[in-house]
Amino acid sequence: MKVYADNAATTTISQHALAEMIQYYGEEYENASSLHTQGQAAADALEDARGRIAACLHCDARGIYFTSGGSEADNQALIAAAHLGAKKGKRHLISTKIEHHAVLHTLDRLAKEGFEVTLLDVSPDGIVTAGQVDDAIRDDTALISVMFANNEIGTIQPIKEIGRICRERKVIFHTDAVQAAGHVNIDIDDMCIDMLSASAHKFHGPKGTGFLYCKRGIYLEPLICGGAQERGKRAGTENLPAIMGMAAALEDACANLEAYTKRVSGLRDKIIRALSKIPHAFLNGDPVRRLPNNVNMCFEGIEGESLLMMLDMYGISASSGSACTSGSLDPSHVLLAIGLPHEIAHGSLRITLSEHTTEEEVDYIIEKVPVVVEKLRNMSPVWERMMQPQEC
Amino acid sequence: MAMGYSEKVMDHFQNPRNVGKMDDADGVGEVGNAKCGDIMKVYLKIQDDVIKDVKFNTFGCASAIATSSMATELIKGKPLKEALALTNQAVVEALDGLPPVKIHCSVLAEEAIKAAIKDYYDKNGIAYDADLFKESGCEHCCHNG
Numbered sequence: 293m294k295v296y297a298d299n300a301a302t303t304t305i306s307q308h309a310l311a312e313m314i315q316y317y318g319e320e321y322e323n324a325s326s327l328h329t330q331g332q333a334a335a336d337a338l339e340d341a342r343g344r345i346a347a348c349l350h351c352d353a354r355g356i357y358f359t360s361g362g363s364e365a366d367n368q369a370l371i372a373a374a375h376l377g378a379k380k381g382k383r384h385l386i387s388t389k390i391e392h393h394a395v396l397h398t399l400d401r402l403a404k405e406g407f408e409v410t411l412l413d414v415s416p417d418g419i420v421t422a423g424q425v426d427d428a429i430r431d432d433t434a435l436i437s438v439m440f441a442n443n444e445i446g447t448i449q450p451i452k453e454i455g456r457i458c459r460e461r462k463v464i465f466h467t468d469a470v471q472a473a474g475h476v477n478i479d480i481d482d483m484c485i486d487m488l489s490a491s492a493h494k495f496h497g498p499k500g501t502g503f504l505y506c507k508r509g510i511y512l513e514p515l516i517c518g519g520a521q522e523r524g525k526r527a528g529t530e531n532l533p534a535i536m537g538m539a540a541a542l543e544d545a546c547a548n549l550e551a552y553t554k555r556v557s558g559l560r561d562k563i564i565r566a567l568s569k570i571p572h573a574f575l576n577g578d579p580v581r582r583l584p585n586n587v588n589m590c591f592e593g594i595e596g597e598s599l600l601m602m603l604d605m606y607g608i609s610a611s612s613g614s615a616c617t618s619g620s621l622d623p624s625h626v627l628l629a630i631g632l633p634h635e636i637a638h639g640s641l642r643i644t645l646s647e648h649t650t651e652e653e654v655d656y657i658i659e660k661v662p663v664v665v666e667k668l669r670n671m672s673p674v675w676e677r678m679m680q681p682q683e684c
Numbered sequence: 685m686a687m688g689y690s691e692k693v694m695d696h697f698q699n700p701r702n703v704g705k706m707d708d709a710d711g712v713g714e715v716g717n718a719k720c721g722d723i724m725k726v727y728l729k730i731q732d733d734v735i736k737d738v739k740f741n742t743f744g745c746a747s748a749i750a751t752s753s754m755a756t757e758l759i760k761g762k763p764l765k766e767a768l769a770l771t772n773q774a775v776v777e778a779l780d781g782l783p784p785v786k787i788h789c790s791v792l793a794e795e796a797i798k799a800a801i802k803d804y805y806d807k808n809g810i811a812y813d814a815d816l817f818k819e820s821g822c823e824h825c826c827h828n829g
Contacts (some may be wrong), residue, residue, distance in 0.1 A: 416713050595721055597687070597745035598697070605698060614721065614745070623721070635718030671703045672743040673725040674718050 300644035309537035316533035341539035351480035362470035362491030365504035372626030379436020422453035438471035445577030446586025455484030474545030497541035501534035696750035713799025755793035
């Protein structure tokens, strides 16, 4: 049996999105900047996509800027807000310890430019509070960036509360919503979000496309210079087929949100309940304020990469925060930030579901994970030591 | 192949040879630490300076398990002198290579075997050249910071 359970990495493209893309790669291939009739039809399609995306997220369509994906959107949001602040003498930036590297590494670069960065701690469940944000804001704070939902442990932050604090204190609020868009309800205006990043391939759209929402009145410095596309904020011919695919995918995801949340979070909780029965296994992240499709658990005494590889042999595709899977030798910064010691963080497993995940697939995961955990524990000297009677 | 592992690595990971513990081992060696993500423990049964039997337990990634399996295969039935001459490079070659970031696993396997032999020498009061048993420590595998 083949089970794809790595939907936080990427999702399969929806047939609706694919059909849209084929149309705009094929028959309607024209450049939206061309003045002829077909070019203007492309420009109309682009604006139609912008409007549909804005309707899904409850914001002004003129605030949507198409990008190459979530990373570019994060980079542009942070750099633009920081530089805007610097012009007013504000050089302090606030974010959290569990952000995606697209945010953390951009902040590193801004720190080298002379900005002061405060990274807020999170609770053991992976939550940052509006109170923490309020306490961290200074007179010279230019930007708060807090991710909507975490890509590893799935925790959903109190975005509306944080947004209100930022609005009150007159600080720009950016949220990386790459994992949240199409998965949870987002109301940009109601949540007082000034900037938001999203990526199409996380909600059954195509890879290589995404968008940045930037509230009107905030000057958005371009990262890519050239033509006047995207009202001069993002040069380069728009990837219209991908944008049309993204709009279709987001519309479908948002229209289906209630049913998706109910069904997929049910499957999620079934996995969590079953795998929590394994001794010395526990859930990472908040059990309730959590993405409907995210399971992240640690199994003490074993290492995540071997767990992953053995599941792979059974046809299950999952992910781990183990150092061995990250390319670096430290385990996930998110698992360390919620207070896990290195040796336990190495034994994490992330299972991320989608609307296509079936009950049978979930049952298969529930059957195989304990088998693999036991096999690896049986050859683990760490587990052996854990099982020895404790000396007083 | 997943992670860029060779077929041999996957074979030794899926079907590791010599997995287990030994209650009456003549020498036991343990290297690595859980913080880094790898621990190997090797048990030896030694008779007339020959490794009669060997078992291992490993906490670590697929390549840590595969290198433990291969290294124990390479020394089983061999005189101690030959086992002491086993290099991590020989383990890597026997596995048809390892991804560069996984080479440290083979170093750990070599050191675990040496640690077990040293334990045997120590327990039995056998003199040896201390230079043979220098552990490289954790620096080769851990980025601290």
